[in-house]
Amino acid sequence: MNMNEREILTELKRLYPDAQPALHFNSPYELLVAVILSAQCTDERVNKVTAELFKEYNTPEKMLTLTNEELEKRVFSCGFYRNKAAHILSASRDIVEKFGGEVPADHAKLKTLAGVGQKTANVVYAVAFGGDAIAVDTHVFRVSNRLGLAHASTPEKTELQLNEAIPRSEWSRAHHWLIFHGRRVCHSQRPDCAHCTLAKWCEYFNKK
Numbered sequence: 001m002n003m004n005e006r007e008i009l010t011e012l013k014r015l016y017p018d019a020q021p022a023l024h025f026n027s028p029y030e031l032l033v034a035v036i037l038s039a040q041c042t043d044e045r046v047n048k049v050t051a052e053l054f055k056e057y058n059t060p061e062k063m064l065t066l067t068n069e070e071l072e073k074r075v076f077s078c079g080f081y082r083n084k085a086a087h088i089l090s091a092s093r094d095i096v097e098k099f100g101g102e103v104p105a106d107h108a109k110l111k112t113l114a115g116v117g118q119k120t121a122n123v124v125y126a127v128a129f130g131g132d133a134i135a136v137d138t139h140v141f142r143v144s145n146r147l148g149l150a151h152a153s154t155p156e157k158t159e160l161q162l163n164e165a166i167p168r169s170e171w172s173r174a175h176h177w178l179i180f181h182g183r184r185v186c187h188s189q190r191p192d193c194a195h196c197t198l199a200k201w202c203e204y205f206n207k208k
Contacts, residue, residue, distance in 0.1 A: 004201045005165050008147055011198055012177035019176035021127050023047065028103040028128035029095070030054055033063070035123050036087055036115045041078045049078055060092035060101060087115025105129040118156065126172040134162050134171045139182030146186060148203035 001009075022043040025031040030050065037046045053074050057063045063071070071085040078084060091113040095103055103124065104110055110121040122135035134140070136155040140162075144150045150161040166174050185192050191204070199205040 001165060001167065005149060008149060008198055008201050009166065009170065009174065009177075011201075012174070012181060015197065016177045016180040019173070019180045021123075021176070022179075024050065026054075027058065028105075028124060029060060030058055031128050032091065032103055032113075032116070032120070032124050033088055035120045036091070037075055037078045037084055039084070040080065046078060049075055060095040063088065063092045064096065084115070090114035091116060103128070105131075107131065107133070118159070122159075122175075126175065130172075132168050132171045134159055134166070134175045136162070137179065138188075139186075140175060140178045142188060143178045143182045143186045146191070146202060146204035147198060148201070 021031075023031065023034040023038060024047045025034050033053075034046055034050050037049060057066060066074075066089070068082075068085055068089060071089060072081045075081050075084055075088075094113050095101060098112075099109070104113075105125070105128075107121055107125045110116055110124055111118070116124075119135045119137060122133035125131035126133040126135065136144075136159045141155050141158050144158060144162055145152060149165050150158045152158040152161050162174070163171065181198070182188075185196050193199055193202075193205045193208070196202070196205070
């Protein structure tokens with residue numbers, strides 16, 4: 001870790017000491033479903049949908065009592081509802097049949113579930129099970145590459161570079177710090193560089 005990277009992480013830690021997941025959940029299964037629904041959808045919208053959905057269908061066994069069409073209607077407002085409903089039901093079936101009704105705590109096993117790619121597996125592994133992982137969503141990708149913590153063209157390459165730049169013990173927390181900074185300051189279209197306390201170390205700002 002170079003001096004710039006260390007200063008950036010120290011400041012992010014100072015800015016967002018209580019950064020937590022925005023998705024609401026009460027179990028690893030609820031988190032898994034919420035993360036699947038969150039693809040290209042706001043956390044606020046997902047939380048509204050799951051608040052109703054989880055009243056009756058908060059376990060894989062209960063979820064499997066729904067048909068595809070019934071679940072599609074319940075998650076319609078999250079977008080891509082057909083694929084998301086199919087993934088949730090398929091993943092629920094695997095959890096019941098292959099993992100005894102419990103979401104696997106192993107990263108590799110998580111990725112065998114339908115609809116669970118690297119990002120989703122990282123979120124569930126880190127948040128639900130306390131594992132060390134950096135999930136690269138749009139905020140993490142944008143902010144980390146602007147700051148210079150990564151210099152990558154894809155989320156996959158960004159994750160690998162962040163794993164090198166950030167101490168493993170801080171991977172999970174750094175994921176939330178970067179998300180918070182992306183939402184509050186380093187916006188996609190109009191980053192608020194004038195009020196950003198990271199500007200002096202930021203490659204994007206200094207190139208401007």
